[in-house]
Amino acid sequence: MCKANRKLEAFRYILTKFVGRQKELTPASSDVEIFSSFSNKRLMKLLYLLCLESVPFDDSDEKGLFEIFDNMIAYPNGPVEQDVYDGLELIPGVKYENGKLVNLSVEYSGSIEPRYREMVNDAFKKLVQHIDEKIFLETERLINIVHNLYLWPKTYVSSSESKSIDVANKSELIKEKQIYDQIVSQIA
Numbered sequence: 525m526c527k528a529n530r531k532l533e534a535f536r537y538i539l540t541k542f543v544g545r546q547k548e549l550t551p552a553s554s555d556v557e558i559f560s561s562f563s564n565k566r567l568m569k570l571l572y573l574l575c576l577e578s579v580p581f582d583d584s585d586e587k588g589l590f591e592i593f594d595n596m597i598a599y600p601n602g603p604v605e606q607d608v609y610d611g612l613e614l615i616p617g618v619k620y621e622n623g624k625l626v627n628l629s630v631e632y633s634g635s636i637e638p639r640y641r642e643m644v645n646d647a648f649k650k651l652v653q654h655i656d657e658k659i660f661l662e663t664e665r666l667i668n669i670v671h672n673l674y675l676w677p678k679t680y681v682s683s684s685e686s687k688s689i690d691v692a693n694k695s696e697l698i699k700e701k702q703i704y705d706q707i708v709s710q711i712a
Contacts, residue, residue, distance in 0.1 A: 534592055534593075534637075545648075559626055564612070575590050576701055577654065578644075586694075588647065593605045596689040674699050
């Protein structure tokens with residue numbers, strides 16, 4: 525499977541986790557309400573934080589989910605995984621229109637590599653533990669978190685050309701994760 529397809533398949537799996545969490549938090553909401561709450565901005569911030577949760581604090585070169593979601597760009601509202609953002613309408617079993625999720629087919633049975641499935645599952649458990657429901661549900665709170673991290677401001681403010689966030693540098697990711705842990709511990 526090519527990297528672009530692998531990335532979209534992994535994101536589709538992540539999307540099922542996000543939608544499942546939203547259903548837990550807002551059980552009285554209809555599917556239409558739940559799906560439409562996932563705007564581009566919200567999805568990209570949640571994806572970034574999920575990837576951050578997957579970065580191990582060790583001496584290995586492993587970068588967690590940033591190994592697959594490796595094209596993070598600093599946009600005004602925070603990091604965006606450009607390949608996923610550009611491919612939202614191409615994800616099998618997902619209907620995406622006008623910047624919002626419209627439908628997520630439960631019948632679709634795509635394949636995500638077991639290693640990435642495990643990484644997503646582990647990172648998702650950590651994400652649910654670290655951010656409360658208000659943060660998960662509110663785009664502006666998510667934007668506020670990523671704006672107060674290390675890599676987005678460093679990249680967005682200081683770079684006049686490339687806005688590519690260096691997610692290949694493990695030491696930079698560790699700094700980012702340390703600041704993230706401080707922020708979410710202060711919020712809790």
